[in-house]
Each structure stands twice: as C-alpha cells, then as structure tokens.
Amino acid sequence: MICALLVVLFVYAAASKLFFFRGFTNQMLNQPLPRPLSLMLVWLLPAAELSTAALLFFSRTRSAGLWASLGLMTLFTGYVALVLSRAFNRVPCSCGGIFSRLSWPGHLAFNLVTLVFTGLAIRFHSTQKRRSSIKDIFKFFGQGRGSRKPVE
Numbered sequence: 750m751i752c753a754l755l756v757v758l759f760v761y762a763a764a765s766k767l768f769f770f771r772g773f774t775n776q777m778l779n780q781p782l783p784r785p786l787s788l789m790l791v792w793l794l795p796a797a798e799l800s801t802a803a804l805l806f807f808s809r810t811r812s813a814g815l816w817a818s819l820g821l822m823t824l825f826t827g828y829v830a831l832v833l834s835r836a837f838n839r840v841p842c843s844c845g846g847i848f849s850r851l852s853w854p855g856h857l858a859f860n861l862v863t864l865v866f867t868g869l870a871i872r873f874h875s876t877q878k879r880r881s882s883i884k885d886i887f888k889f890f891g892q893g894r895g896s897r898k899p900v901e
Contacts, residue, residue, distance in 0.1 A: 751866050751869065751870040752805045752811060752870060755802070755814075755815075755818050755867065756802045756805050759798040759799065759805075759818070759821075760798070760802045762848075763794075763795040763796075763799045763802070766795045766798075767795050777791050780840075781839060781840065797817075797821060798821070801821060805818065811874060812871075812875070815867060815870050815871045816871065818867045819864070819867045819871065822864050823864065825860055826864060829853060829857045829860055832853050833853050
C-alpha cells in the first residue's frame with residue numbers, strides 16, 4: 750500500500766513539473782542555487798521521480814525503489830529544513846499542484862511522515878524478503894530428504 754502511494758506521489762510530482770515545464774524551469778532558476786545546477790535539476794528531478802516510481806511498480810525492483818524514495822525524500826526534507834532554518838536569503842517555492850498550497854512547516858510535516866512510512870516499508874519489505882528466503886532454504890532441504898533412496 751505504501752509503495753502504491755509513493756508511486757502516485759512521484760508520478761504526480763513529475764507530471765506536474767513536466768506539464769508546467771516553463772513555470773517549473775522559472776521557479777528552479779529562481780532558487781538559491783547556481784544556475785547550472787538549477788538547469789540540471791530541471792531535467793534530473795522529474796527523471797528521478799519517474800524512475801523511482803518505475804522501480805517501485807515492479808516487485809523485482811521494489812527494494813531499490815524504496816531506497817530511492819528514501820533518498821529523494823531525504824533530500825527534499827533537507828531542503829525544506831534549510832528553508833525553515835533561514836539558510837537562504839530568499840526562497841520561492843518550486844512546488845506545483847496541490848503541494849503549492851502547503852506552508853513550509855506543512856511541507857516538512859508531509860515529508861517527515863512520508864520518510865517514516867518509507868522507512869517502515871523498507872523494513873517490512875526486507876523482513877518479507879528474508880522470510881521468503883528462509884522458507885526457500887527449508888523447502889530445498891526438505892524436498893531433498895524424502896526423495897533419497899536408502900543405501901543397500
């Protein structure tokens with residue numbers, strides 16, 4: 750369930766950036782970042798968000814997707830924390846869609862909750878994977894015992 754919500758979150762975030770690309774580019778260029786970095790992030794952020802959503806979508810790559818989600822949300826949360834600590838002299842919001850209505854403390858709260866749920870999903874996913882691996886080991890050795898013929 751958490752993975753599905755993360756997929757929706759990242760697809761929505763990337764889509765809002767790409768559908769309103771000119772506005773997103775202007776907002777990124779207005780950030781307190783060096784211009785070359787802002788221009789790189791204009792393409793890198795939506796690509797990272799869509800890639801993360803794709804990784805989360807498939808069970809085979811879900812673990813990598815959860816870790817990518819944790820990384821992206823950690824970066825976004827760090828940026829919001831810097832904004833709230835007044836580390837920048839000016840800070841225009843580069844959030845689109847429904848997120849543009851959130852205050853900076855609201856962004857921080859949303860991101861922290863998302864980080865906690867992502868961490869829980871990583872823990873649950875790794876526990877499920879470990880249980881599955883242990884069951885496979887027992888199955889492997891369990892099948893081998895009953896199929897042997899006694900030595901005559």
